[in-house]
Amino acid sequence: MYGLFGQSGSIKWTHEVSQFFHPPAPMTQSDDRPPQREAMPCSTCCQMAGSCPECGLGQKACGRAGADTAQRMVRLRKGEFLYLLGDPVTAIYAIRVGTVKTHVTTEDGRTQVLAFHFPGDMVGLDSLVRPHYASYATALEDTKLCLFAVDALHQNAASLAPLGAQLLLALDGQLQRARAVQTMLALMTAEERLVTFLLWLADGFALRGFSSSAFVLRMSREEIGSFIGLTLETVSRQFSRLAEVGLITVRHRTITLLDKPALRAIASRPMIVAQAPQAPIGRRASLQDIG
Amino acid sequence: MYGLFGQSGSIKWTHEVSQFFHPPAPMTQSDDRPPQREAMPCSTCCQMAGSCPECGLGQKACGRAGADTAQRMVRLRKGEFLYLLGDPVTAIYAIRVGTVKTHVTTEDGRTQVLAFHFPGDMVGLDSLVRPHYASYATALEDTKLCLFAVDALHQNAASLAPLGAQLLLALDGQLQRARAVQTMLALMTAEERLVTFLLWLADGFALRGFSSSAFVLRMSREEIGSFIGLTLETVSRQFSRLAEVGLITVRHRTITLLDKPALRAIASRPMIVAQAPQAPIGRRASLQDIG
DNA sequence: CGAGGAGTTGACTTTGTTCAATCCCCGTGG
């Protein structure tokens, strides 16, 4: 994901953008919230295909002695919450099947989607060190997740040791993705944003062994728009336009990428450039090359 | 910073946005790059006022046995690079005095400022686990930094243990800030963005014991614009407008915040809302409350 | 088979960008 190890130093935005922040959630299924998850012993949790980048943690935890971290399986139906903003953090999750979005709400009622999470992604990682979740996590479709109790983790730094490396890698991944989104929002046009989003999705699917040319969107136009900073109408229009030009095919939520090279050309226009850019060398570089 | 521990569960965007990502940098002052930094033994490094949130690492490292991590002091003159994108990661830095920006360049030549870093902030934290820096770090003014060699850190996970907690906290902070920026870019207007930016700066100064009502900007309009996703002209116009309305005073880069409550009102319009929003409770929440 | 949410599309408005002219510090050198 996002060249986690910068193999080349050439930064590419390949890869799904998916998950971003947020801590695992508690289940004070107290108040008026319906019991949204049924927990069950998790045995097949770590079987996640090799395509489980963020799940290294899972593999590690699973591998090191049965169920010492009391992992369980959690099921969510479409629209149900995994956790709410403000809930005490009790666990981190890894998605087995399904899709989850993490989001926040603004004072004036708008919703901001912070990330989409797909199978293999961790949900709640960003709240690992916090006592309360900093966002909502909602299932976009029926979803199964593995639960990793977090108490054992952040009680004392010592217990973090064995997981340290994995966690750092995972957090780093989220940070890189967040930065990618930041750049996208700051300097891309509507068309560029949507294309970038589609390519992120495609890369994510490819990574998980699915077709990267034809897939079904799990989220609405509104949710896409929220994520990439556009209105749902603009998203719809851009879809139509890309279809008109013959770059993609759109039928409801079924998307086909017809000309990936062309799409990449569009998306990589305002993209982070590799190693030695025509960028400033030596002192006094500043931004005089912004233009 | 950004309710790192969610004391209340009520999320507020107080705090500077400052540092974000990027790993510490090497100093292969090989090629055509002038020797931009002179290193010297660092003894006063950890004296950083208590207002050194990200520097916990520094305090820890310093406290635990003289100079076992070979810390040094680095000096940068205005416009010089601390490290370049693609440089091998060899160290992480903490700013003692001065200001640094981290940025990337796009294919079509535009520059995207990813973060501003002020005294007490860590620079390069996000590249901790990477072999190559994922951005450029440039001094906006004459700057002094403490260097923390990174080899000792990420050689093996074990060595991370003692720093684990601090690092996780720091990384978490960066992640939360990145998310804040994401939300700002996705749903704020030009005015809201600039006001938010000013308040972040003000909070940052307050945190460091400086005036949060009157301060001098260390960055140009162009750099501000890059960071908050606007053109320099729009930034300038918004400054003028805020001054017209009497909310602030602008003289070159000297800013005075005259009516902070009013400013906060503007900035917190599209802001993350606290605990129990009018947001969806129970299942089937989705985004029906967006528009 | 009917209802309703999701998606598409069009006309119009708003916001921010682009291009360009001008201003104003600030530092330099006469």
Added chain:
DNA sequence: CCACGGGGATTGAACAAAGTCAACTCCTCG
């Protein structure tokens, strides 16, 4: 000490991009 030069900042006018409002279509689910 003051004139000059130059980059940063301001401002204006025309333009383009995306948002808003609204009508209408099409699935999908019950």
